[in-house]
Amino acid sequence: MWWRVRTNLPDRPGSLAELARACGEAGVNILGLQVFPGIGSVTDELVLRVPDGWTSADLLRLVGSAGGEQVAAVPCTETALVDQATRYVRAARTILAEPAAFPEVVAGLFDAGAGPEPLDADGAPLDVMDMRVGDVSVQVRRRAPFTATEHARGAALADLVDDVLARSRAEALPSAGRRLGEGAVPQHVAVEGGVRAVVDGVVVGAAALGETTLEWGEGVRPVRLSVDPAWRRRGVGTRLLVDVARRAGAEGATDILLDTAADNQAVLPMVLAAGLRGRIRMSADRLTVLIGVRELSGARS
Numbered sequence: 001m002w003w004r005v006r007t008n009l010p011d012r013p014g015s016l017a018e019l020a021r022a023c024g025e026a027g028v029n030i031l032g033l034q035v036f037p038g039i040g041s042v043t044d045e046l047v048l049r050v051p052d053g054w055t056s057a058d059l060l061r062l063v064g065s066a067g068g069e070q071v072a073a074v075p076c077t078e079t080a081l082v083d084q085a086t087r088y089v090r091a092a093r094t095i096l097a098e099p100a101a102f103p104e105v106v107a108g109l110f111d112a113g114a115g116p117e118p119l120d121a122d123g124a125p126l127d128v129m130d131m132r133v134g135d136v137s138v139q140v141r142r143r144a145p146f147t148a149t150e151h152a153r154g155a156a157l158a159d160l161v162d163d164v165l166a167r168s169r170a171e172a173l174p175s176a177g178r179r180l181g182e183g184a185v186p187q188h189v190a191v192e193g194g195v196r197a198v199v200d201g202v203v204v205g206a207a208a209l210g211e212t213t214l215e216w217g218e219g220v221r222p223v224r225l226s227v228d229p230a231w232r233r234r235g236v237g238t239r240l241l242v243d244v245a246r247r248a249g250a251e252g253a254t255d256i257l258l259d260t261a262a263d264n265q266a267v268l269p270m271v272l273a274a275g276l277r278g279r280i281r282m283s284a285d286r287l288t289v290l291i292g293v294r295e296l297s298g299a300r301s
Contacts, residue, residue: 106138
């Protein structure tokens with residue numbers, strides 16, 4: 001079985017050799033190694049092939065006995081041996097082609113948000129990497145702490161998204177007045193609990209406010225937002241999001257919450273186009289967006 005293991009080792013000669021010797025004596029084969037420099041300690045990521053029947057607990061004991069600290073181990077496949085530089089180049093190419101896929105891309109690149117979220121053995125919370133795209137914070141989480149090198153790489157990728165989206169907005173300016181297409185402009189109608197986008201009496205989109213839940217705290221209202229496939233990419237979702245955010249603010253909410261599939265690429269551009277401040281969080285196969293509504297102009301009338 002294959003495992004990806006991260007650990008902090010003392011920044012002194014021979015510390016990595018001690019870990020390699022312990023692995024060899026236990027019949028554990030080191031197939032890949034990546035080193036993240038630090039001050040006082042060094043973070044090492046190893047791809048290991050272990051004897052049958054080994055568990056994460058066995059690996060934690062092995063690495064800990066060789067001086068490793070903050071050990072995290074997750075199962076992996078041989079794809080973990082793909083050259084890291086190649087992975088980042090591929091990620092950058094994906095972002096250039098589909099900048100809206102940024103949350104999903106970075107979650108995969110940093111092995112974060114791709115599975116369940118267990119706490120560390122001592123009950124400590126998962127580590128968080130926060131990357132900013134405009135006024136939107138994109139967060140990914142994982143058990144292994146993010147290194148300074150990874151934070152720098154994440155920030156550089158977020159800057160790339162900013163650049164691509166800015167260029168796309170500039171190229172779209174001449175036709176911005178026709179974004180809804182073919183002369184049909186939806187009317188946005190307030191209804192009980194939300195707002196609808198209507199064209200010739202037909203509902204083409206809707207946003208509905210749910211009730212506050214204990215999970216997210218007082219003042220947070222969940223939102224269900226949907227747009228007819230034929231009317232997507234025309235600004236309907238953005239307008240619905242703004243309208244329902246104002247509605248929530250007028251009713252005393254502090255934030256609204258969107259919950260959708262992790263591969264939903266409409267979320268990031270929609271929040272950015274709405275001019276709202278949000279926090280996008282990847283978790284397992286879900287993507288959640290928390291948007292503050294207090295500061296919205298006209299939210300309280």
